[in-house]
Amino acid sequence: MSTHSVEDIKRQSGRLRGTLLASLANPVTGALAEDDQTLIKYHGSYQQDDRDVRDERRRQKLEPDHAFMIRTRTPGGVVTPAQWLKLDAIATTYAERGLRITTRQAFQFHGVIKRDLKATMQAINAALIDTLAACGDVNRNIAVAANPYLSRVHAAVQAQAEALSKHLLPNSRAYYEIWLDEDKIGGSGEEDEPIYGATYLPRKFKIGFAVPPSNDVDVFAQDLGFIAVLGDDGTLLGYNVSIGGGMGATHGDAETYPRIADVIGFVSPEHVIAIAEAVVTTQRDWGNREVRKRARLKYTIDDRGLGNFMTEVERRSGVSFSEAQAFDFAHNADRFGWQQGDDGLWHLTLRIVSGRIWDRDGVRHLSGLRRIAARLDADGGAPEFRLTPNQNLLIANLDDSQRASIDRLVVEYGLDTHVSASPLRKTALACVALPTCGLAMAEAERYLPEFVDRLEQRLAKHGLDSNDLHLRISGCPNGCSRPYLAEIALVGKAPGRYNLMLGADHRGQRLNTLYRENIDETTILDTLDPLFGRYVAERIDDERFGDFVVRAGIVSIDSTGSRTLPLELIA
Numbered sequence: 001m002s003t004h005s006v007e008d009i010k011r012q013s014g015r016l017r018g019t020l021l022a023s024l025a026n027p028v029t030g031a032l033a034e035d036d037q038t039l040i041k042y043h044g045s046y047q048q049d050d051r052d053v054r055d056e057r058r059r060q061k062l063e064p065d066h067a068f069m070i071r072t073r074t075p076g077g078v079v080t081p082a083q084w085l086k087l088d089a090i091a092t093t094y095a096e097r098g099l100r101i102t103t104r105q106a107f108q109f110h111g112v113i114k115r116d117l118k119a120t121m122q123a124i125n126a127a128l129i130d131t132l133a134a135c136g137d138v139n140r141n142i143a144v145a146a147n148p149y150l151s152r153v154h155a156a157v158q159a160q161a162e163a164l165s166k167h168l169l170p171n172s173r174a175y176y177e178i179w180l181d182e183d184k185i186g187g188s189g190e191e192d193e194p195i196y197g198a199t200y201l202p203r204k205f206k207i208g209f210a211v212p213p214s215n216d217v218d219v220f221a222q223d224l225g226f227i228a229v230l231g232d233d234g235t236l237l238g239y240n241v242s243i244g245g246g247m248g249a250t251h252g253d254a255e256t257y258p259r260i261a262d263v264i265g266f267v268s269p270e271h272v273i274a275i276a277e278a279v280v281t282t283q284r285d286w287g288n289r290e291v292r293k294r295a296r297l298k299y300t301i302d303d304r305g306l307g308n309f310m311t312e313v314e315r316r317s318g319v320s321f322s323e324a325q326a327f328d329f330a331h332n333a334d335r336f337g338w339q340q341g342d343d344g345l346w347h348l349t350l351r352i353v354s355g356r357i358w359d360r361d362g363v364r365h366l367s368g369l370r371r372i373a374a375r376l377d378a379d380g381g382a383p384e385f386r387l388t389p390n391q392n393l394l395i396a397n398l399d400d401s402q403r404a405s406i407d408r409l410v411v412e413y414g415l416d417t418h419v420s421a422s423p424l425r426k427t428a429l430a431c432v433a434l435p436t437c438g439l440a441m442a443e444a445e446r447y448l449p450e451f452v453d454r455l456e457q458r459l460a461k462h463g464l465d466s467n468d469l470h471l472r473i474s475g476c477p478n479g480c481s482r483p484y485l486a487e488i489a490l491v492g493k494a495p496g497r498y499n500l501m502l503g504a505d506h507r508g509q510r511l512n513t514l515y516r517e518n519i520d521e522t523t524i525l526d527t528l529d530p531l532f533g534r535y536v537a538e539r540i541d542d543e544r545f546g547d548f549v550v551r552a553g554i555v556s557i558d559s560t561g562s563r564t565l566p567l568e569l570i571a
């Protein structure tokens with residue numbers, strides 16, 4: 001890795017250009033120069049290597065099998081059928097692992113080799129989608145409730161999120177010069193960055209818009225959240241604002257921890273951009289630039305004080321927060337199948353296991369969705385594909401006459417797994433982890449199906465087959481599947497070994513707690529088994545498992561339910 005600090009790399013990058021052009025042109029290696037590996041993130045890509053073959057290649061004295069992950073900036077995860085077809089073609093031509101829906105409603109392409117990077121970026125842009133700021137120390141893809149029923153509010157919130165995403169883009173033309181061959185103009189490399197400045201943010205920054213009763217975006221895991229408040233007539237009155245959420249932690253480092261965001265007040269829709277910009281610039285100026293692990297907004301707030309931070313945001317934005325309005329989240333999972341929106345149109349939510357869409361091992365989901373996209377594209381109207389923050393897929397805005405033909409294709413291509421899957425399987429999430437993620441300590445996406453098989457057997461033993469239990473697996477404590485908000489979570493510690501976390505609620509409002517550390521599958525199942533037994537015997541009415549383990553004192557959560565203590569202190 002580079003000997004330069006990330007702060008130095010950003011400062012010296014000529015507004016995110018570095019030596020990327022030379023790195024891309026170098027035919028000797030499949031990798032980029034070290035500092036460029038940091039800079040390419042701001043362009044929406046990560047250099048990775050296939051970890052399944054890493055050791056073997058090292059033995060053979062070969063360089064790692066380098067390839068790139070590319071992530072889109074798709075606020076709210078919305079694309080048209082025509083765009084879907086183009087993304088499918090890009091995945092088929094350049095990527096190795098199909099299309100991957102992320103937990104922030106982006107598409108990821110894995111396994112793009114260096115010499116195809118530019119062509120892939122150009123093809124994505126030709127689909128009128130970009131990847132700018134999808135990664136890096138900037139505002140990331142903005143998550144928006146995929147909410148299929150409150151369609152009018154969804155449209156208003158989506159429009160607001162798109163405008164905000166655009167507003168918070170870096171000003172540098174580096175992306176357009178490097179990938180899209182835009183001519184350099186005077187001042188290139190020294191562009192003004194009015195929001196970010198020369199060193200951008202201290203760390204990544206994430207925004208989510210929630211529309212109650214659904215908390216599918218896990219708004220309290222976001223650095224900045226906007227929770228829609230509706231009037232009696234269903235119109236959008238404004239938003240409760242939440243700040244300081246985040247999941248990432250480091251094993252054994254008590255200075256790092258997941259944190260539930262604080263709700264700090266209410267603002268009207270016209271103030272969203274001013275508030276967001278003020279939160280971003282305050283974090284830019286106040287965030288920790290010495291210790292990257294402490295650089296997220298959640299630590300800035302804990303270090304500087306929530307009240308001080310709020311006052312500064314009000315000062316910078318010129319907007320005063322009103323008192324937060326009451327809100328009520330019912331769940332943080334998706335609702336599958338057909339739902340009719342309040343505009344009369346129909347929306348179909350399909351389950352996509354860990355967001356991976358490909359044709360492999362008898363599965364033909366990529367082909368099936370290609371047929372559906374082609375049909376919808378030909379039909380006209382305003383259909384759209386909407387990625388959900390739970391890695392699933394919504395086919396939105398259909399009229400009644402279109403449903404039967406889509407249903408036929410869904411069944412023909414086996415895209416109807418939500419019909420037969422257990423509630424546990426339907427809502428289970430796993431991050432990507434191995435073989436592409438460089439930080440993975442254990443399997444997640446590839447392990448989820450078999451772990452669910454075994455967990456289902458234990459649940460069945462206790463008559464809990466139909467229990468809607470939320471399970472999430474992450475390959476390391478960074479928490480990309482938002483595991484700390486699951487009733488049961490496995491957080492990777494080492495190959496085949498996980499920390500078992502218990503006790504979050506099903507609305508994304510309470511973090512779970514470390515219950516057993518560094519255990520293997522058999523121990524995990526044997527640990528859960530008696531707890532399921534107690535749950536059946538002792539639960540009150542329709543009490544959820546996550547609530548039960550807290551009430552029964554099996555895990556202890558602080559009285560506010562918004563634990564901000566380091567994991568290690570809680571265990």
Ligand code: SRM
Pocket residue numbers: 046048069071101102103104105106107108134140141204206221245246247248249296355391430431432433436437438439478479480481482
């Ligand atoms: Fe993540 C880093 C994948 C959502 C917290 N995340 C990574 C990297 C890029 C690994 C790396 O830095 O080398 C992973 C690439 C794996 C791969 O091969 O694709 C990765 N994160 C993902 C995705 C694809 C997971 C998924 O299965 O869908 C999600 C892409 C989101 C997107 O479209 O932008 C993803 N990551 C999240 C979330 C969930 C969310 O945002 O709602 C979190 C927790 C929320 C948060 O940020 O606190 C998350 N990812 C992290 C962290 C820990 C950050 C921290 O504050 O400590 C890292 C590591 C880091 O930044 O150093 C990380």
Ligand code: SF4
Pocket residue numbers: 431432433434437438439440441444474475476477478479480481
């Ligand atoms: Fe990789 Fe860890 Fe994120 Fe999983 S949680 S994708 S293993 S960084």
